[in-house]
């Protein structure tokens with residue numbers, strides 16, 4: 001499957017791509033299946049009642065991640081990229097009150113979130129840690145249609161049959177006609193060497209098969225505008241984040257202090273770290289509040305790349321729009337390789353797959369726009385990913401707040417350090433990126449389930465919630 005830059009960077013809502021955006025998308029797919037899917041329809045049938053069960057990690061951390069709300073909004077027909085974050089609460093309340101969903105083009109369906117939405121912690125579904133079963137019944141409570149979907153990270157959703165086909169495929173299929181069909185970093189470097197093109201230029205050539213002319217740049221600019229807007233909203237937000245942990249937003253006050261220092265020309269040896277951190281935290285505080293967000297490559301890790309791009313724009317002479325586009329294209333190329341060969345899902349491989357991948361993507365993007373060769377870009381991604389290997393996912397209270405928000409700040413700092421180290425070398429290095437990605441995959445397989453977005457281990461059980 002060709003993984004576009006717009007599959008990696010998707011505009012949506014917080015707090016989680018796999019636990020919020022994915023379930024919302026799955027609910028919409030089910031609505032579409034009810035109307036247009038291939039299933040045996042009894043004569044005179046009429047769907048009158050819906051029921052949904054959430055399994056595995058979605059059942060364990062779904063409440064903190066807003067999964068139930070996302071399913072309700074999805075069954076109303078709303079999608080992550082177009083839903084208005086300011087009206088979501090009212091829509092959910094309406095469904096809770098009327099116990100009915102009324103998606104456009106459908107009749108009303110009975111759906112009482114209290115009883116028809118089940119968080120099933122006992123029975124994981126076999127295909128993936130994030131399983132969902134959607135059922136449609138007639139008015140006599142006879143099951144008419146059942147569909148299984150999996151939210152496989154970064155907002156991607158597949159049905160059980162699609163997942164089986166993906167797992168059976170020996171090698172990820174690459175869409176015919178793409179001029180640079182690299183599956184891994186070694187192929188990427190080989191094609192770059194042969195063509196004399198940068199990673200961004202190869203990715204651009206692939207994307208132009210789908211988004212010709214000015215369309216590609218227009219959409220890349222839209223992604224950066226959404227990321228940048230998210231930073232700005234995060235820097236102006238204040239108060240306690242939702243969910244019950246009573247964690248205060250900090251980005252705004254840190255930003256105020258940094259601005260004061262900046263205006264007074266005070267020397268700050270930690271300048272870059274501080275600005276990177278505050279931008280990343282702003283995004284992830286906004287994500288925790290359920291605001292508009294761009295997956296990068298997931299919601300939980302959404303702060304690393306915007307922070308690194310804003311840092312590039314603020315501190316590097318010569319930074320410009322073309323550079324930001326190249327940054328996004330390079331980062332997406334690395335994200336695609338990681339997703340094809342391992343995972344970007346915390347429920348599959350822990351946080352190494354989320355913040356680790358984001359840091360690798362940001363490091364590659366920064367190295368590219370600071371003039372790095374393809375070898376230095378690959379080296380930067382490898383350094384950043386290597387030093388996230390083994391990192392678990394253990395969100396306190398099942399909320400994407402602790403350790404997630406600060407973790408993004410540190411992911412951005414590591415990305416910049418990794419890019420800087422790589423640019424000081426000649427691209428030759430000891431651990432290939434492909435070996436590092438395979439190590440992450442194997443480490444994820446070996447990782448105890450408690451550390452894969454279940455909130456049953458690590459900080460989640462050692463920090464007292466107040």
Ligand code: SF4
Pocket residue numbers: 300301346350351354355392393394395399400401403404407453
């Ligand atoms: S710990 Fe990492 S992987 Fe887990 S929810 Fe937080 S950001 Fe996502």
